[in-house]
Amino acid sequence: MSIVLRRVAAFVVDCGVLALYAIILFVYSPLLKPLFSHSASRSELVGFLLLTLPFGLYFMASEASKWSASIGKRLMKLRVVDVKDSRRIHFSQSLLRSAVKFLPWELAHFAIWHAFVFASNLQNVAMGALAVSYFLMVVYLVGLVRKPHRTFYERISNTKVI
Numbered sequence: 001m002s003i004v005l006r007r008v009a010a011f012v013v014d015c016g017v018l019a020l021y022a023i024i025l026f027v028y029s030p031l032l033k034p035l036f037s038h039s040a041s042r043s044e045l046v047g048f049l050l051l052t053l054p055f056g057l058y059f060m061a062s063e064a065s066k067w068s069a070s071i072g073k074r075l076m077k078l079r080v081v082d083v084k085d086s087r088r089i090h091f092s093q094s095l096l097r098s099a100v101k102f103l104p105w106e107l108a109h110f111a112i113w114h115a116f117v118f119a120s121n122l123q124n125v126a127m128g129a130l131a132v133s134y135f136l137m138v139v140y141l142v143g144l145v146r147k148p149h150r151t152f153y154e155r156i157s158n159t160k161v162i
Helices: 003-027 030-036 040-063 071-075 091-101 103-117 123-145 152-157
Strands: 080-082 159-161
Touching: 003 040, 003 071, 003 123, 030 040, 040 071, 040 091, 040 103, 080 091, 091 103, 091 152, 091 159, 103 123, 123 152, 152 159
Parallel strands: none
Antiparallel strands: 080 159
């Protein structure tokens, strides 16, 4: 199986792991619903703290760990390594990698809350953020499928997946 397909499979597995967390969080926690009903900014902040941050921490911690891989990457026998020496990445690299990786996701959340759910005064900015999130996703996918199969967030963080 090609590295691209293995990476996609690993991401699907990781999304499954994280989906279990989200299901437990939102299906079994009706107390959270009021936190998302006051304003776009507050809803976005709560969403960041409950979803984006834990998801990012999952990837940061697992990819900077001794295994150099998330659960999905481990199952697919992949590792995230430093581009220079193929050794384990530093936490700072993992932090940068995850922050840039999840930027489109957070921009989309900003757009959803400000343009679609609450129609705040930041609607135009939100639509611009949504366009940027789509653009970044295309950039990430192009980097993944074109040799040497390194995404934009890997190039910025000096990492690669082997």
